[in-house]
Each structure stands twice: as C-alpha cells, then as structure tokens.
Amino acid sequence: MISQKRMMGQYGTPQETVNHMVHTLLSYLPVSIERPKILDPSTGDGIFTLTLIAEGIEPGLLYAYDIDPTVSTPHSDVNFMTTDFLKADVYEEFDAIIGNPPYKSKRQSEYFLENNKFIKKQFGSIGVHNLYSLFIHKGIQALKPGGILTMIVQDSFLTNVFYKNFRHYLLTQTQIKEIALAPRRLFHKGKADVRTAILTLKKKEAGEDENESLMKLIDRLDNQFYETPLAKNVQYLNQKHFESLPGYNFAINVPFEILQHFQMPYQKFGDVIEGGTGISTGNDRHFLRKYEQIDNFKEWIPFYKNGGVNDGWYYAPKYFIHNDWQTLKEGHPNFTIRNSAFFYRKGITCSSMGVGFSAAYLPKNSLFGVNANFFPENEDDLFYFLGLLNSKLVTYMVRKVLNRTNMITSGYIKKLPYAAPSSINKEIVRAASRSLVKEKKLNPHFNTGPLQRTIDEAIYDIYGISKENQSHVEEFCQDILERI
Ligand SMILES: C[S@@+](CC[C@H](N)C(=O)[O-])C[C@H]1O[C@@H](n2cnc3c(N)ncnc32)[C@H](O)[C@@H]1O
Known part of the structure; x- marks a missing residue:
C-alpha cells in the first residue's frame, strides 16, 4: 500500500547529499550577507534546517514550510509553518532557499486537478508539468535579487521538450551556478527510482542581464563523495552557450567540440532527410499479429514499430498488419495515419524505447508505426544514414544532448x-553499413564489432572529434544506463 507520506511525495534526502547541498548553498551566498534568511519550502523531517544549524546558522534565521499537517517543527527556534508553499504570500523575502521538493507529474498528483486554475494562472507561462518545477519557479520569486537557491529535483527538466520554457526562464532570470547529476539510486532505499540533479542558481539582480557567467556542470556522480569529482567529470561553460542550443537543452559535461555542432543555426538531420512517424493503430492487439500467429503470409505485411538494442542494422519483422488495413480500420477512430507518402518504401526504422538507440533497414513493402522512420532519396544515401544513426557519436548526441529519457521520437x-562527409568517408560508412545489414540478415548474432568500429572512426572524423573526446563518448556508450 502507498503510505500517506509517499502519496505526498515524501522521500527523505540522504544526509551526505544534504551536507553537500548545504555547503554548496553557503559557498555561493555573498559574504556581505551576515545574517541570511533561509527557507526550506518542503521541509519534511527537517533534515535541511537541522544541517544548516549544525553548520552554524542561527535557528531564528531559518524558515521551514510543509503542507502536511502531521509534519512538525524540526527545532523550536525555527520559523515553522504548515502551509502550501506554492500559495504562500512570499515575494523577494529570502536570501537563500534550499530543499527537496515533491516530484509529482500532472498525472500523478491530485494537487494539479484540485488547483488547476490557480496553477495555470501562477505558473502557466513556463508550463506546468511537475510540482518540482513549480517549486523552483516559486522559489525564484521568493528570493531576493542576488539570492541563492539549491534544490535536488528530478532531472527531466534538463532536456525534456515540455520544459523548454522553464529552461528559458532559468536562463533569463537567473545565473545558473551549478548543475550536478546526483548519484543514481540515491532514493532507492525509499524505492523511488528517479534520476535527480542538484541545481544551484542565483537570482539575477536588476540590470544584470549578461549571461557571461560560468556554469559548473558535474557529470553523473558515482557515489555520494561529492567533494572530489574527477576533473574529467566537471565542465565549466559560459551560460550564454545554452541560449543557442536547440530547446535551450541543458547538456551536462558534453565537450564543447561536440556541443558546438548544436549551436544555432546549424544544419540538422531533418534538413537533409525526410521521414517521421507512420501508423498508430490505436489497438495493436486487434490490428497486429506476431509471426507465429499467421497462417497465410500473402495477406500480411511486415510492420516495424520499435526495434530493441540488439536490432540495429537488420532484424526480421516482429509484427504484421493485414494488407487490407485500409478497410479494416473503418469504425476505429483511434487508427491514425501519418506520412502515408512513404508507405511501402524502403528506408530506415529507428528504435523508440529503451536506453540504447538503434536504427535498422526497413525493407520495401513494409509499414511502420509511431517510432521514427527515414526515407533517403537513394540506396547509397540510405546506407550512409543508417551507419550514421548507428554510430556511437549519434547515440551519445541523442542521449546526452537531445533527450535523456528512454523515449526517442523523430x-x-x-x-x-x-x-x-567527404566522399571517402561516405563510401567507408556505406560499404560497412551495407555489409552489416547483409550479415545480420543471414545471422542475427553476427559480431558487428569490427565493422561498427570502422563506421565509428569515420563518423568521428566527419564531425572532427579528438581522440580524447572519442574516449569520453565510448565510455558513455559502454554504460549508458549508469551514466545517463
Ligand atoms: C520530497 S519530500 C522532502 C522532505 C525533506 N525535505 C527531505 O528532503 O528529506 C517533500 C515534502 O514536501 C511536502 N510538500 C508537498 N507539497 C507541498 C506544498 N505544496 N507546499 C509545501 N510542502 C509540500 C511534503 O509534505 C514533503 O514533506
């Protein structure tokens, strides 16, 4: 059963992490503020306020809020209030804000339903998707200009398209001091398997609109020894670079040599190749069959919808759709069709779910689902693009810059x-890619390693990636699940 605490988003932050966050917050607070007024807006058992007191902050300077009436003050001298922070009447009052707010998406929380109007009015301009981003937004409002906020939150705001306006808000209203990808499984003890990041920012002061400030970006930490991340895991980058990245994506510790390819305006994959999603049946159980369920293959067409990690280059179709689907779809209003001009053409079909990313040859006379599919003009281009999409550099770019989640859309x-590419590199990739499709068709367990290596090297060369950064990419690709 879900406990009351869990329902309200209460997962305790481990002490080591709290210590790190408190040190980070205090290190950025201007020394001129001798008696900083500090708020923890979602205090729970009060671990942040107690740690601040242990660090020498007077309890009387601390403010702690919680919506839960069963939560009580962690210390008798702390200014504690049972209140909804998102509705609290606080504006430019605090020198610092610290905490671990609730992470509840619109779908997971009744709070959104119950407070729909209010939330839209207060926070609508940056998009309302999760309680944690509302807490950061409200936190920035509650900070005095020049004040500092440190929060540990779900890391979906870094690249998810829903948070584009939120990222833009952070870039314009604040100087982002640090983003650290917190250790994986930090909250596993509480069974909350979420990836988190620690965000520290300073609210801009009047007239301070240059984004010349340096952001400290710390890659996924292995453990909770926060003070000593290896130098290769820490990057300092000027905040202004993020203004010209697609979607204002916050890429963490991506070498500038790679990041510069994304600085707008740049030529995009979508400018040189056509494609997109295809058929959404609305009811796959009804419309699709597996190989073993089919008697007469003359009536069924291969239907490609989401290859797995090992399905790169070529895989036998897993699903089929009836060749009379146009008639059979009648009376099924959820059956939707896009990009029908590409139906039955040979092309490239990409995986859409899972931590890895792969692309496979889409044979002629097939149909495709809501994953991404591309249709190069000729076969030579097809094999080049297939090689490119399956390269490690592209996996890295997709997962580390474009979208950190497990869902990849076209x-x-x-x-x-x-x-x-130069014509030599293009030919190298094309030939290797063509062989890989041929070999995997003959043997799904074919060892793709050596030819994959040939392709990777050519793609690194095309994008001008140094040896050092090639190793960085390879390390990431070897263990995406842990490093993402
Ligand atoms: C993730 S817990 C954090 C608890 C504690 N600060 C820690 O890190 O161990 C989030 C806390 O936020 C509180 N909370 C949820 N919604 C709130 C709201 N709208 N205003 C204030 N507190 C809220 C919950 O009751 C819960 O105690």
Missing part, C-alpha cells in the same frame, strides 16, 4: 547536427 532525431 522530432528529437531530426535535431541531430548534420555534417557533410
């Missing part, structure tokens, strides 16, 4: 930067 892939 919209994200179309934003990949496209660099024109």
Whole structure:
C-alpha cells in the first residue's frame, strides 16, 4: 500500500547529499550577507534546517514550510509553518532557499486537478508539468535579487521538450551556478527510482542581464563523495552557450567540440532527410499479429514499430498488419495515419524505447508505426544514414544532448547536427553499413564489432572529434544506463 507520506511525495534526502547541498548553498551566498534568511519550502523531517544549524546558522534565521499537517517543527527556534508553499504570500523575502521538493507529474498528483486554475494562472507561462518545477519557479520569486537557491529535483527538466520554457526562464532570470547529476539510486532505499540533479542558481539582480557567467556542470556522480569529482567529470561553460542550443537543452559535461555542432543555426538531420512517424493503430492487439500467429503470409505485411538494442542494422519483422488495413480500420477512430507518402518504401526504422538507440533497414513493402522512420532519396544515401544513426557519436548526441529519457521520437532525431562527409568517408560508412545489414540478415548474432568500429572512426572524423573526446563518448556508450 502507498503510505500517506509517499502519496505526498515524501522521500527523505540522504544526509551526505544534504551536507553537500548545504555547503554548496553557503559557498555561493555573498559574504556581505551576515545574517541570511533561509527557507526550506518542503521541509519534511527537517533534515535541511537541522544541517544548516549544525553548520552554524542561527535557528531564528531559518524558515521551514510543509503542507502536511502531521509534519512538525524540526527545532523550536525555527520559523515553522504548515502551509502550501506554492500559495504562500512570499515575494523577494529570502536570501537563500534550499530543499527537496515533491516530484509529482500532472498525472500523478491530485494537487494539479484540485488547483488547476490557480496553477495555470501562477505558473502557466513556463508550463506546468511537475510540482518540482513549480517549486523552483516559486522559489525564484521568493528570493531576493542576488539570492541563492539549491534544490535536488528530478532531472527531466534538463532536456525534456515540455520544459523548454522553464529552461528559458532559468536562463533569463537567473545565473545558473551549478548543475550536478546526483548519484543514481540515491532514493532507492525509499524505492523511488528517479534520476535527480542538484541545481544551484542565483537570482539575477536588476540590470544584470549578461549571461557571461560560468556554469559548473558535474557529470553523473558515482557515489555520494561529492567533494572530489574527477576533473574529467566537471565542465565549466559560459551560460550564454545554452541560449543557442536547440530547446535551450541543458547538456551536462558534453565537450564543447561536440556541443558546438548544436549551436544555432546549424544544419540538422531533418534538413537533409525526410521521414517521421507512420501508423498508430490505436489497438495493436486487434490490428497486429506476431509471426507465429499467421497462417497465410500473402495477406500480411511486415510492420516495424520499435526495434530493441540488439536490432540495429537488420532484424526480421516482429509484427504484421493485414494488407487490407485500409478497410479494416473503418469504425476505429483511434487508427491514425501519418506520412502515408512513404508507405511501402524502403528506408530506415529507428528504435523508440529503451536506453540504447538503434536504427535498422526497413525493407520495401513494409509499414511502420509511431517510432521514427527515414526515407533517403537513394540506396547509397540510405546506407550512409543508417551507419550514421548507428554510430556511437549519434547515440551519445541523442542521449546526452537531445533527450535523456528512454523515449526517442523523430522530432528529437531530426535535431541531430548534420555534417557533410567527404566522399571517402561516405563510401567507408556505406560499404560497412551495407555489409552489416547483409550479415545480420543471414545471422542475427553476427559480431558487428569490427565493422561498427570502422563506421565509428569515420563518423568521428566527419564531425572532427579528438581522440580524447572519442574516449569520453565510448565510455558513455559502454554504460549508458549508469551514466545517463
Ligand atoms: C520530497 S519530500 C522532502 C522532505 C525533506 N525535505 C527531505 O528532503 O528529506 C517533500 C515534502 O514536501 C511536502 N510538500 C508537498 N507539497 C507541498 C506544498 N505544496 N507546499 C509545501 N510542502 C509540500 C511534503 O509534505 C514533503 O514533506
């Protein structure tokens, strides 16, 4: 059963993480503020306020809020209030804000339903998708100009398209001091398997609108020894670079050599190749069959919808759709069709779910689902693009810059930067890619390693990636699940 605490989004932050956050917050507070007024807006058991007191902050300077009436003050001298922070009447009052707000999406929380009008009015301009981003937004309003906020939140705001306006708001209203990808499984003890990041920012002061400030970006930490991340995991980048990235995406510790390919305006994959999603049946159980369920293959067409990690280059169709689907769809209003001009053409079909990313040959006379599919003009181009999409560099760019989640749609892939290859490199990729499709068709367990290596090297060369950064990409691709 879900406990009351869990329903309200109460997952305790581990002490090591709290210590790190408190040190980070205090290190950015201007020394001129001798008696900082500090708020924890979602205090729970009060671990942040107690840690601040242990660090020498007077309890009387601390403010702690919680909506839950069963939560009580962590210390008798702390200014504690049972209140809804999102509705609290606080504006430019605090020198600092720290905490771990609730992470509840619109779908997971009744709070959104119950407070729909109010939320839209207060926070509508930056998009309302999750309680944590509303807490950061409200936190920035509650900070005095020049004040500092440190919060640990779900990391979906870094690249998810829903948070584009939120990222833009952060870039214009604040100086982002640090983003650290917190250790994986930080909250596993509480069974909350979420990836989190620690965000520290300073609210801009009047007239301070230059984004010349440096952001400290810390890659996924292995453990909770926050003080000593390896140098290769820390990057300092000027905030202004993020203004010209697609979707204002916050890429963390992506070498500038790679990031510069995304600086707008740049030539995108979507500018040089056509494609997109195809058929959404609205009811796959009804419309699709597996190989073993089919008696007469003359009546059924291969239907490609989402290859797995090992399905790169070529895989036998897993699903089929009846060749009379146009008639059979009548009376099924959820059956939707896009990009029918590409139906039955040979092309490339991409995976859409899972941490890895792969692309496979889409044979002629097939249909495709709501994953991404591309249709190059000729076969030579097809094999080049197939090689490009299956390269490690593209996996890295997709997962680390464009979208950190497990869902990849064609919209994200179309934003990949496209660099024109030399004819020699193009031929190398094409030949290797063609062999891989042929071999995997003959043997699904074919060892793709050596030819994959040939392709990767050519793609690194095309994008001008140094040896050092090639190793960085390879390390990431070896263990995406842990590093993402
Ligand atoms: C993720 S817990 C964090 C608890 C504690 N700060 C920690 O890190 O261990 C979030 C807390 O936010 C509180 N909360 C949820 N919605 C709130 C709201 N609208 N205003 C204030 N507190 C809220 C919950 O009751 C819960 O105690």
